[in-house]
Amino acid sequence: MAHIIGGVGTTHVPSIGGAIAKGKQTDEYWRPFFDMFPPVRGWLGRSKPDIAVVIYNDHGLNFFLDKMPTFAVGAAAEYRNADEGWGLPVVRSFAGDPEFSWHLIESLVADEFDIVSCQEMLVDHAFVVPMQLLYPDVDPTGAGAGWPVRVVPISVNTVQHPIPSAARCYKFGKAIGRAIRSYQQDANVLIMGTGGLSHQLEGKRAGFINKDFDRLCLDRLVDDPAALTGYSSEELVELAGSQGVELLNWLVMRGALGEHVSPVSRSYHVPISNTASAVLALAAA
Amino acid sequence: MAHIIGGVGTTHVPSIGGAIAKGKQTDEYWRPFFDMFPPVRGWLGRSKPDIAVVIYNDHGLNFFLDKMPTFAVGAAAEYRNADEGWGLPVVRSFAGDPEFSWHLIESLVADEFDIVSCQEMLVDHAFVVPMQLLYPDVDPTGAGAGWPVRVVPISVNTVQHPIPSAARCYKFGKAIGRAIRSYQQDANVLIMGTGGLSHQLEGKRAGFINKDFDRLCLDRLVDDPAALTGYSSEELVELAGSQGVELLNWLVMRGALGEHVSPVSRSYHVPISNTASAVLALAAA
Amino acid sequence: MAASKTIDGTMIFDGSVARRGYALNKLCYSFNDRANREEFLRDEGAYCAKYGLNPQQRAAIEHRNVMELLEAGGNVYYLAKFAGIFGLDVQDIGAQQTGMTKEAFSAKLMEQRT
Amino acid sequence: MAASKTIDGTMIFDGSVARRGYALNKLCYSFNDRANREEFLRDEGAYCAKYGLNPQQRAAIEHRNVMELLEAGGNVYYLAKFAGIFGLDVQDIGAQQTGMTKEAFSAKLMEQRT
Numbered sequence: 047m048a049h050i051i052g053g054v055g056t057t058h059v060p061s062i063g064g065a066i067a068k069g070k071q072t073d074e075y076w077r078p079f080f081d082m083f084p085p086v087r088g089w090l091g092r093s094k095p096d097i098a099v100v101i102y103n104d105h106g107l108n109f110f111l112d113k114m115p116t117f118a119v120g121a122a123a124e125y126r127n128a129d130e131g132w133g134l135p136v137v138r139s140f141a142g143d144p145e146f147s148w149h150l151i152e153s154l155v156a157d158e159f160d161i162v163s164c165q166e167m168l169v170d171h172a173f174v175v176p177m178q179l180l181y182p183d184v185d186p187t188g189a190g191a192g193w194p195v196r197v198v199p200i201s202v203n204t205v206q207h208p209i210p211s212a213a214r215c216y217k218f219g220k221a222i223g224r225a226i227r228s229y230q231q232d233a234n235v236l237i238m239g240t241g242g243l244s245h246q247l248e249g250k251r252a253g254f255i256n257k258d259f260d261r262l263c264l265d266r267l268v269d270d271p272a273a274l275t276g277y278s279s280e281e282l283v284e285l286a287g288s289q290g291v292e293l294l295n296w297l298v299m300r301g302a303l304g305e306h307v308s309p310v311s312r313s314y315h316v317p318i319s320n321t322a323s324a325v326l327a328l329a330a331a
Numbered sequence: 332m333a334h335i336i337g338g339v340g341t342t343h344v345p346s347i348g349g350a351i352a353k354g355k356q357t358d359e360y361w362r363p364f365f366d367m368f369p370p371v372r373g374w375l376g377r378s379k380p381d382i383a384v385v386i387y388n389d390h391g392l393n394f395f396l397d398k399m400p401t402f403a404v405g406a407a408a409e410y411r412n413a414d415e416g417w418g419l420p421v422v423r424s425f426a427g428d429p430e431f432s433w434h435l436i437e438s439l440v441a442d443e444f445d446i447v448s449c450q451e452m453l454v455d456h457a458f459v460v461p462m463q464l465l466y467p468d469v470d471p472t473g474a475g476a477g478w479p480v481r482v483v484p485i486s487v488n489t490v491q492h493p494i495p496s497a498a499r500c501y502k503f504g505k506a507i508g509r510a511i512r513s514y515q516q517d518a519n520v521l522i523m524g525t526g527g528l529s530h531q532l533e534g535k536r537a538g539f540i541n542k543d544f545d546r547l548c549l550d551r552l553v554d555d556p557a558a559l560t561g562y563s564s565e566e567l568v569e570l571a572g573s574q575g576v577e578l579l580n581w582l583v584m585r586g587a588l589g590e591h592v593s594p595v596s597r598s599y600h601v602p603i604s605n606t607a608s609a610v611l612a613l614a615a616a
Numbered sequence: 617m618a619a620s621k622t623i624d625g626t627m628i629f630d631g632s633v634a635r636r637g638y639a640l641n642k643l644c645y646s647f648n649d650r651a652n653r654e655e656f657l658r659d660e661g662a663y664c665a666k667y668g669l670n671p672q673q674r675a676a677i678e679h680r681n682v683m684e685l686l687e688a689g690g691n692v693y694y695l696a697k698f699a700g701i702f703g704l705d706v707q708d709i710g711a712q713q714t715g716m717t718k719e720a721f722s723a724k725l726m727e728q729r730t
Numbered sequence: 731m732a733a734s735k736t737i738d739g740t741m742i743f744d745g746s747v748a749r750r751g752y753a754l755n756k757l758c759y760s761f762n763d764r765a766n767r768e769e770f771l772r773d774e775g776a777y778c779a780k781y782g783l784n785p786q787q788r789a790a791i792e793h794r795n796v797m798e799l800l801e802a803g804g805n806v807y808y809l810a811k812f813a814g815i816f817g818l819d820v821q822d823i824g825a826q827q828t829g830m831t832k833e834a835f836s837a838k839l840m841e842q843r844t
């Protein structure tokens with residue numbers, strides 16, 4: 047039987063990929079950020095996930111507004127990264143697990159989630175950067191799939207409103223959890239939620255950060271995630287910033303973990319680029 | 332306020348488009364089929380829809396298996412038909428109603444339907460043939476949008492399993508109905524559901540037709556559509572044939588009409604190509 | 617999951633079939649475009665290689681055999697675009713799969729005339 | 731619907747904005763591809779015409795002005811691909827929108843350092 051070991055929420059901004067490419071991890075600016083990860087990696091080393099289900103949002107690499115999914119689930123044997131237009135190195139591909147993916151898709155559709163199934167899917171920085179953060183020993187630009195886990199990318203629309211509500215995202219996460227737990231083959235599964243926390247890239251409010259709201263979100267993600275489902279999309283934009291709504295990816299992740307979790311590691315650092323960065327690792331009870 | 336005048340269910344097989352292109356409507360083979368439509372057209376002439384919401388399934392023109400949506404909703408200003416590979420004439424484009432489309436999308440996402448929004452969308456024979464059948468006076472290959480209605484295409488995955496369940500489709504239809512009724516601008520809206528009825532194109536069972544089941548479906552679509560939501564996707568394949576599951580498009584249409592309807596016209600004719608053809612027009616109560 | 621869904625004479629196009637047939641269906645999907653149809657007709661082998669067809673798929677294309685194409689993971693909606701290249705319609709396809717002449721296949725349907 | 735969502739200094743990218751900005755965002759989306767970036771740099775006017783930009787969008791592209799691009803319906807994720815052509819990052823964009831130097835914009839963020 048598949049077993050959910052727990053979840054990791056992490057920031058995914060592209061400049062982290064740039065810092066990794068340039069080896070800046072110990073620079074004064076970057077050190078506090080990269081220092082947040084060793085405890086998470088220690089836990090992963092002990093709990094040995096076989097599969098990572100990565101909840102993220104595509105930023106215009108695989109999806110455009112001609113066909114914009116609310117929820118899209120990968121079902122490919124391999125996922126490639128690609129040029130996003132601003133010069134990040136393209137990282138090595140990721141091995142999928144189509145059988146596991148199709149099990150998720152069957153279960154999610156039976157549970158009345160109207161997902162898009164993707165037998166080809168390019169994964170952008172929001173998928174790639176978190177993998178690089180969790181697995182820094184993998185040479186990111188080497189050939190083939192050197193990553194120690196198979197992956198299922200799940201993309202959530204946090205780009206174009208109407209975005210799915212916090213309540214719907216939390217339910218989606220719960221359904222992903224049910225789907226995984228009903229998989230008959232043995233596998234340790236890690237859930238990742240990427241993006242956030244508070245940030246806003248555009249408009250007069252560019253640079254907006256809301257530490258109080260971020261800390262409240264981190265608290266509630268641990269002890270009472272349902273409390274976060276009361277916010278409307280507009281409230282989330284107001285409180286977390288236009289791009290801070292990527293918090294939804296964390297909420298999907300949290301939903302998959304089940305009622306109770308034990309915090310493994312929690313850290314928060316402002317600023318990384320224009321963003322309040324955070325890392326939260328939660329062991330499933 | 333927008334007002335739903337009623338719905339039309341109709342077969343959409345490509346060979347109908349071929350018969351129209353060749354002017355075969357009065358040939359012995361085709362006459363019984365085309366004779367089913369005048370009563371429907373009479374009703375449309377009296378109830379004057381401004382907008383047609385067309386529930387259909389794309390057969391591999393706009394969507395491929397790299398990104399296969401469960402439910403996709405058009406939000407374009409114009410929808411073009413295009414070459415499907417087998418020589419049907421490409422028909423003139425259809426004018427959309429983006430404001431109305433976005434209202435539907437906002438409402439459906441708020442109602443927890445995880446739709447794909449499509450700001451560009453090619454429409455295939457499953458959309459085009461029914462429009463030609465309802466509006467035979469429009470020169471199909473003329474330039475521009477000569478069609479007397481604006482349109483919103485809504486595509487349902489009936490191609491790749493897991494397809495949405497009959498129960499989910501019926502709920503989706505109800506949500507479409509709620510969305511339309513909450514639109515503040517005046518408009519008479521027709522709902523169309525296309526495809527079916529029983530047919531199977533592939534395998535040893537190619538040519539399969541099930542008149543008893545078709546008649547039962549037509550009965551229940553009028554008086555008790557919820558009764559059809561008890562069938563699993565596998566049961567629908569068994570009873571209606573692999574491609575007969577296009578019945579789901581009719582069920583979405585029926586869901587949008589509300590509890591009670593008055594039958595305007597009902598007819599059934601076997602065979603058209605490999606298909607049991609049917610036309611059902613229902614006035615909303 | 618596929619195993620639970622067995623209906624006589626019917627193959628449900630689900631994830632496991634779609635996965636097997638992906639390259640074949642992608643090739644057929646490309647036939648929406650006339651230029652691709654012409655490229656296929658000019659050099660069938662090169663076109664199949666470009667889409668990464670496996671030997672079973674390549675043989676099924678070569679044989680113009682619908683049952684083989686289905687076995688190789690083809691979906692009938694995409695295969696219809698392949699058949700269209702040769703002017704074949706769904707009745708030709710039906711006849712071939714059921715081992716009938718097209719006339720006999722059509723007559724069998726006409727027997728059920730309402 | 732858009733009218734109900736007013737947050738100071740913030741434009742919610744919803745259907746009405748997405749509709750207005752479709753051609754502009756499609757042009758920016760094309761910049762995932764190096765060949766397109768190069769084509770744009772070779773003949774900016776022709777490239778904008780090819781994507782059917784309206785005069786407001788064309789002017790905003792010409793001015794490299796983020797606020798104008800947003801007004802013209804641009805989404806910041808796609809616009810970032812346009813900015814990337816000129817080596818500009820989200821801090822450059824932030825500085826331009828808030829009328830600061832990049833140093834001042836970064837310093838304002840650093841003030842909130844945890």
Ligand SMILES: [Fe+3]
Binds near residue numbers: 058059105242289292
């Ligand atoms: Fe992001």
Ligand SMILES: [Fe+3]
Binds near residue numbers: 343344390526574577
């Ligand atoms: Fe069909």
